[in-house]
Amino acid sequence: MTMSDWPNVDFQNPKSVAAFEKFAEQRQSMMLEINAASYERRAAYTNLIVLAGYAGAFSLWAFVREDITTQGNAAIAICLSVSLMLFVGFEIFKMSRMALWSVKVGKAFRSDMTALEVMGAVKELRLSQQxxxxxxxxxIWLVMLVLTLLSASGAVALLFYNMFAQLLGWTPWP
Known part of the structure; x- marks a missing residue:
């Protein structure tokens, strides 16, 4: 059965309905797998960009920290620390979820299961996880990403303000 067959399904015929339901289930399973893989790729790419951002922020801060007031350095440290705690905390949360999922997979197997039953159990667990x-x-990822970026952006904004303050003769802040 293909997408073009949908309008022609005879819903009075139990075999046609069963074939349609099987096709719909396979299609849903495929879409879940595609979306889950897409999420994992987005998350990995975002993590790479965030880590590069941290490297840049800490490098910039190391370069100008002596010219920033004590309060300014404290504010930058707080913003970057909050951002890092959120980022690392969420990564630990994700890691613990994966470990729990691995335990579920281990518990799902029985020694008397056939290979086909094992494959079915793994597929069901994977769909549940997805x-x-x-x-x-x-x-949760989106909320943590926004909070992480906001707090890091606060630190970078303070760094930039204080660098421009030095160049333009403004009063450092805070």
Whole structure:
């Protein structure tokens, strides 16, 4: 059955309905796998960019820290620390979720299972994990990303202001 067959499904015929339901289930499973893989790639790419941002912020701060007031350095340290704690905390949360999932996979297997039953159990667990990732984990990831970027952006804004203050003769802040 293909997408073009949908309008022609005879919903009065149990075999046609069963074939349609199987096709729809396979299609849903495929879409879940595509979306989960897409989420994982986005998260990995975002982590790379965030880590590069931290490297840049800490390098910039090391370069100008002596010319910034004590309060300015404290504010920058707080912003960067909050951002790092959020970032690392979420990565630890994700890691613990993966470890729990691995434990579930281990518990799902019984010694009397056939290879086909094992494959079915793994597929069901994977679909369950993908549904959770796409619903709850994606929302949490987005919130943590925004909070992480906001606090890091606060530190970078303070760094830039204080660098421009030095160049233009403004009063350093804070």
């Amino acid at each position: 549904r959770e990732s796409l619903s709850r984990l994606t929302k």
